[in-house]
Amino acid sequence: MAFLEIDELTVRLPQGRAARPILDGVSLRVGEGESVGLVGESGSGKSVACRSVLGLLPEGAAVSGAVRVGGRDVLGMRRAELRSLRAREVAMVFQDPRASVNPMRRVGDFLTEGLRAAGTAPAVAARRAVELLEAVGIRDPEGAMRRYPHHFSGGMLQRVVIAAALAGEPSLLLADEPTTALDVTTQAEVIAILTRLQAERGTGMLFVTHDLELAAAVCDRVYVMYAGRIVETQTAAGLFARPRHPYTAGLLASTPRLDPDAGPPKPIPGRPVSLAEAPTGCAFAARCAQVRPECLVEPPALVRADDAYAACFRVDEGIVT
Amino acid sequence: MTGSVTRTSGTTGDKGADAVDATLEVVDLCKAFGGHRAVDGVSFTLAPGGSLGIVGESGCGKTTTARMLVGLVSPDSGSIRVGGRERSAPTRNRAERLARAREMQMVFQDPYLSLDPRVVVRECVEEVLRLHFDLTREQRTARVVELLDQVGLGEREASALPKALSGGQRQRVAIARALAAEPKVLILDEAVAALDVSIQAQILDLLAGIRRDAGVGFLFVSHDLAVVRHITEDVVVLRGGRVVEAGPTVDVLTEPRHTYTRLLLDSVPRVGWDPARIAADRRALEREAGGSSGD
Ligand SMILES: Nc1ncnc2c1ncn2[C@@H]1O[C@H](COP(=O)(O)OP(=O)(O)OP(=O)(O)O)[C@@H](O)[C@H]1O
Numbered sequence: 001m002a003f004l005e006i007d008e009l010t011v012r013l014p015q016g017r018a019a020r021p022i023l024d025g026v027s028l029r030v031g032e033g034e035s036v037g038l039v040g041e042s043g044s045g046k047s048v049a050c051r052s053v054l055g056l057l058p059e060g061a062a063v064s065g066a067v068r069v070g071g072r073d074v075l076g077m078r079r080a081e082l083r084s085l086r087a088r089e090v091a092m093v094f095q096d097p098r099a100s101v102n103p104m105r106r107v108g109d110f111l112t113e114g115l116r117a118a119g120t121a122p123a124v125a126a127r128r129a130v131e132l133l134e135a136v137g138i139r140d141p142e143g144a145m146r147r148y149p150h151h152f153s154g155g156m157l158q159r160v161v162i163a164a165a166l167a168g169e170p171s172l173l174l175a176d177e178p179t180t181a182l183d184v185t186t187q188a189e190v191i192a193i194l195t196r197l198q199a200e201r202g203t204g205m206l207f208v209t210h211d212l213e214l215a216a217a218v219c220d221r222v223y224v225m226y227a228g229r230i231v232e233t234q235t236a237a238g239l240f241a242r243p244r245h246p247y248t249a250g251l252l253a254s255t256p257r258l259d260p261d262a263g264p265p266k267p268i269p270g271r272p273v274s275l276a277e278a279p280t281g282c283a284f285a286a287r288c289a290q291v292r293p294e295c296l297v298e299p300p301a302l303v304r305a306d307d308a309y310a311a312c313f314r315v316d317e318g319i320v321t
Numbered sequence: 322m323t324g325s326v327t328r329t330s331g332t333t334g335d336k337g338a339d340a341v342d343a344t345l346e347v348v349d350l351c352k353a354f355g356g357h358r359a360v361d362g363v364s365f366t367l368a369p370g371g372s373l374g375i376v377g378e379s380g381c382g383k384t385t386t387a388r389m390l391v392g393l394v395s396p397d398s399g400s401i402r403v404g405g406r407e408r409s410a411p412t413r414n415r416a417e418r419l420a421r422a423r424e425m426q427m428v429f430q431d432p433y434l435s436l437d438p439r440v441v442v443r444e445c446v447e448e449v450l451r452l453h454f455d456l457t458r459e460q461r462t463a464r465v466v467e468l469l470d471q472v473g474l475g476e477r478e479a480s481a482l483p484k485a486l487s488g489g490q491r492q493r494v495a496i497a498r499a500l501a502a503e504p505k506v507l508i509l510d511e512a513v514a515a516l517d518v519s520i521q522a523q524i525l526d527l528l529a530g531i532r533r534d535a536g537v538g539f540l541f542v543s544h545d546l547a548v549v550r551h552i553t554e555d556v557v558v559l560r561g562g563r564v565v566e567a568g569p570t571v572d573v574l575t576e577p578r579h580t581y582t583r584l585l586l587d588s589v590p591r592v593g594w595d596p597a598r599i600a601a602d603r604r605a606l607e608r609e610a611g612g613s614s615g616d
């Protein structure tokens with residue numbers, strides 16, 4: 001049994017507010033000590049999926065399917081259970097650090113609140129917080145404890161948020177684009193901390209990113225999402241060597257490359273599917289270079305292709321580019 | 322999303338626009354917070370319609386520099402000139418103030434904070450048009466649709482409040498809003514960082530089109546060196562508030578001179594990437610710098 005199991009999770013906004021579900025039958029697993037990547041287009045549901053693991057769902061949404069952490073169903077948990085889950089087992093680094101910290105409270109209070117709530121003595125909690133700030137590379141950690149969020153640059157605040165997530169020594173870390181706001185050297189430093197932690201404590205990690213190279217460097221397996229569904233999953237190396245879904249291939253082609261003779265990134269034509277649109281067939285069909293009539297009839301299911309899974313009717317033919 | 326680029330100015334009444342030279346010159350800009358020199362003697366020039374990248378590690382002063390340019394932070398010293406005119410010189414009237422605000426637009430690093438949580442997306446963009454252009458209601462409505470469409474947002478997103486949008490959707494709203502003002506210089510502070518690569522590629526295409534057709538200059542703050550390589554012509558590398566290296570982007574990225582620039586390039590994730598080693602190299606460099614300059 002994997003530590004995190006999401007089974008057929010469907011999240012639907014109330015009638016009239018969207019034409020299709022935000023998440024549509026999403027299943028994914030993160031084992032103990034495993035790093036699992038979640039990539040996909042903007043608005044495809046990555047953050048909503050992460051937040052569901054903490055029992056946080058959009059207001060008024062209808063939910064079906066299951067989210068289990070350590071075998072226990074999160075969606076059926078009462079408030080007190082959810083609080084303890086968030087304090088002890090699952091921590092999340094939110095995508096927008098400024099939106100996830102209270103601007104009126106000192107960083108020290110923010111960092112120690114979880115520990116203090118779980119019964120740690122204030123002095124011990126403070127010492128631990130300083131250690132963590134040091135570990136994520138904040139200079140003058142003692143001083144930082146007394147400062148307010150607006151005194152920090154975007155990347156520094158992101159590291160504060162990461163330190164807060166690590167404070168409770170969680171078994172599962174949900175990292176929603178944790179390094180997007182960081183420069184590459186700081187990113188490397190933060191990733192080094194996260195992977196060390198994983199090796200030492202067996203922390204599982206669900207890692208949302210749009211940087212495929214980073215996903216490949218950090219993750220054992222990667223899920224690719226499009227319009228609320230998982231459209232492909234396989235090992236990170238396999239994803240690069242042989243993407244199975246045309247959307248994944250499109251993502252690879254749109255990645256800007258650093259090497260001097262690389263051409264400019266090649267965008268996927270068309271625009272992402274809005275929540276107001278509910279295409280009958282494959283949601284990617286309108287942008288797909290190898291679309292066929294059957295793609296417009298019903299959405300393809302996720303099927304196995306060697307070691308990968310992809311939701312494409314033409315998965316066996318390979319991608320023609 | 323359409324590739325075409327249209328502008329409101331030229332066709333309709335443009336409140337107080339002037340077609341003068343729009344070279345941006347920054348000389349010896351300084352800003353300290355408490356005792357800490359966040360920006361310490363930064364100088365650069367952005368030619369009209371040029372594209373300049375600012376790269377450097379977290380906390381090196383990129384956002385503070387950008388905020389000084391748009392007047393959100395007042396510099397301790399130094400000068401910021403557009404077309405030879407000091408940005409901080411007093412304005413004579415509202416039209417002049419508006420024109421000056423309009424000439425430089427910024428897309429912020431934290432789109433969540435820069436968007437009013439109570440205002441739906443459509444109105445947030447419309448507000449800018451109302452402020453800067455004399456348009457009829459129908460013209461404004463049409464222009465809003467067009468601007469949102471350029472960044473890949475449709476009817477549903479137009480009617481949404483920021484909190485009902487994903488991170489990347491919010492960032493695109495912020496880009497559409499800045500473009501609405503048709504600035505001479507567009508400052509993008511990590512503006513494509515939260516976008517997945519396929520949308521990022523579209524936005525980069527869109528920006529390149531706007532630059533080509535409308536001659537807007539870009540100041541592109543980013544930590545993504547691959548993006549910087551494709552969207553900028555020149556680049557400055559900041560470290561601890563100072564420029565440590567500057568030059569044509571291709572040269573700096575292929576033959577970096579400064580150790581720090583080399584470390585930046587080494588840090589880009591790729592096959593065989595070893596974060597622990599990069600972290601160690603970085604600490605070593607910090608010790609070296611700490612030992613020699615004493616800060
Ligand atoms: N609280 C909410 N109420 C209504 N709609 C929402 C809410 N949160 C998210 N959505 C919508 O659900 C969809 C998925 O959003 P989500 O934030 O999960 O996207 P994402 O994959 O994380 O995208 P990004 O890469 O841009 O962060 C989007 O269309 C978004 O507008």
Ligand SMILES: Nc1ncnc2c1ncn2[C@@H]1O[C@H](COP(=O)(O)OP(=O)(O)OP(=O)(O)O)[C@@H](O)[C@H]1O
Nearest residue numbers: 151153154155156354359379380381382383384385
């Ligand atoms: N209002 C403020 N009060 C005190 N210190 C500040 C303030 N704003 C910024 N600083 C400090 O100034 C330095 C530069 O911050 P700035 O936001 O310019 O960095 P940055 O290069 O944009 O970093 P990032 O890549 O993390 O966004 C940092 O050390 C930061 O802590």
Ligand SMILES: [Mg+2]
Nearest residue numbers: 047095487488
């Ligand atoms: Mg998100």
Ligand SMILES: [Mg+2]
Nearest residue numbers: 153154384430
């Ligand atoms: Mg910044």
